[in-house]
Amino acid sequence: MDLNTVTEVISPAAPGCWRPGDAWLGGGTALFGEPRPDVRRLLDLTAAGWPPLTVHDDGSVEIAATCTVAALYERLGRHAIVRQCCHAFLASFKIWNVATVGGNLCAALPAGPMISLAVALDASLLLIGPDGAGRRVPAASFVTGEGTTVLREGELLRSLHIPASSFAxxxxxxxxxxxxxxxxxxxxxxxxxxxxxxxxxxxxxxxxxxxxxxxxxxxxxxxxxxxxxxxxxxxxxxxxxxxxxxxxxxxxx
Ligand SMILES: Cc1cc2nc3c(=O)[nH]c(=O)nc-3n(C[C@H](O)[C@H](O)[C@H](O)COP(=O)(O)OP(=O)(O)OC[C@H]3O[C@@H](n4cnc5c(N)ncnc54)[C@H](O)[C@@H]3O)c2cc1C
Structure with a gap:
């Protein structure tokens, strides 16, 4: 993709940064793969410093949207279903090292294996609006069509919450x-x-x-x-x- 319409990269970005013409940036492996002449600024979420993966006392797992596929594989690859979904990417380790779990969900390609994984594991997604307010949606209803999601203007995907029972x-x-x-x-x-x-x-x-x-x-x-x-x-x-x-x-x- 030519980035000649992009005039600024905001790094790290926070929910309140958003304005029309902005695009949230995960690994950029989908965003930079197609023309996006509407984009003026990139809001870099990967620099926000969110812990990639947190295991809670009750065994449930919080995966940050910015967790890379490589980090997911390293931390949860002992579960066959996680391994299978990571390997379902038409992508090598080079993409795994930068592509984020959240970016895969938000790109909303039909062949998005992190979408498959999130739905199968009954994940609930935390979305944050430009005013900082959060809402949760089930992964099963996040993607609405090819390239479309329930995300509202300026809203970002913060994390996925997976109940402990899903891993059993x-x-x-x-x-x-x-x-x-x-x-x-x-x-x-x-x-x-x-x-x-x-x-x-x-x-x-x-x-x-x-x-x-x-x-x-x-x-x-x-x-x-x-x-x-x-x-x-x-x-x-x-x-x-x-x-x-x-x-x-x-x-x-
Ligand atoms: C060789 C190759 C093979 C690939 N194979 C596959 C494949 O098999 N299946 C597949 O689905 N994809 C594939 N992709 C596309 C892409 O790599 C993946 O979809 C990847 O997971 C996207 O993640 P990312 O972090 O790079 O997203 P980005 O490119 O950074 O972002 C994708 C979109 O989501 C938005 N976004 C990103 N993060 C957030 C967030 N937290 N909140 C709100 N919006 C956000 C961005 O603005 C952008 O519109 C492939 C790409 C390459 C280059």
Missing amino acids: ARYACRRGSLHRHGRSAALLIGRGSSAGVILTVTAATRRPHVLRLPADDLAAIPAGDYVDDVHGRPIWRQHLTRHYAAQILAELS
């Missing part, structure tokens, strides 16, 4: 892509529960879908919600979704 659950994960190291065309995560399987469908669809199997029917996902791009046709993504959902249900049942 059993998971099954399936990922499909046109190429071995290609971008995810479908990423499904099942979580075993006493009431069946809680299935998170991502990458195949424009936004995450959460279903309870076997009660819910995959037909509840509208056909128009399947992504159509160079990484896979909607009909194939729909097929992968059904195929993987059946495998996950069998594995966790």
Whole structure:
């Protein structure tokens, strides 16, 4: 991306800094990857000094939006589901070292594996508005479409809170892509529960879908919600979704 419209980098940035024409900056690996002629100032969150990851006494975990994928892997990689989601990036360690968990959620790409992880782990997200007021939203409702989220003008994602029970659950994960190291065309995560399987469908669809199997029917996902791009046709993504959902249900049942 040409940065010739950017006149200033505010580092470190705080919620109150925001004004029209600003963009919050995480690792910049998505932001600098496409033209953003509207951006005048970059508000650098990575310099804010937020502790990347905090384990609370009750076993719940707070992940700062600025936590890099590499730091997440290092601290929580003992959990298979965390490892699998980190490896679901179409990106090497070079990107892992700068890309942030929050940046992945806010970029809201269908193939955002930190979105998949946050939804599957039942994370709650802390958002801070320009006036410093906070609100919490479930990860499952944060992404609303391709590149769109519930973030309001000037609002930032501060952190993800993951309950301790999420780390004790059993998971099954399936990922499909046109190429071995290609971008995810479908990423499904099942979580075993006493009431069946809680299935998170991502990458195949424009936004995450959460279903309870076997009660819910995959037909509840509208056909128009399947992504159509160079990484896979909607009909194939729909097929992968059904195929993987059946495998996950069998594995966790
Ligand atoms: C080779 C390569 C492979 C990639 N593979 C994938 C992939 O497989 N899947 C995928 O999803 N992405 C992929 N990406 C894109 C990108 O690397 C990731 O989405 C990454 O996680 C973005 O994080 P970041 O910290 O760099 O975000 P940034 O680029 O800094 O920010 C992304 C967007 O979110 C906003 N933002 C950032 N942080 C916050 C915050 N805390 N609050 C509010 N808004 C914020 C920014 O303003 C910007 O609009 C890839 C990129 C490259 C270069």
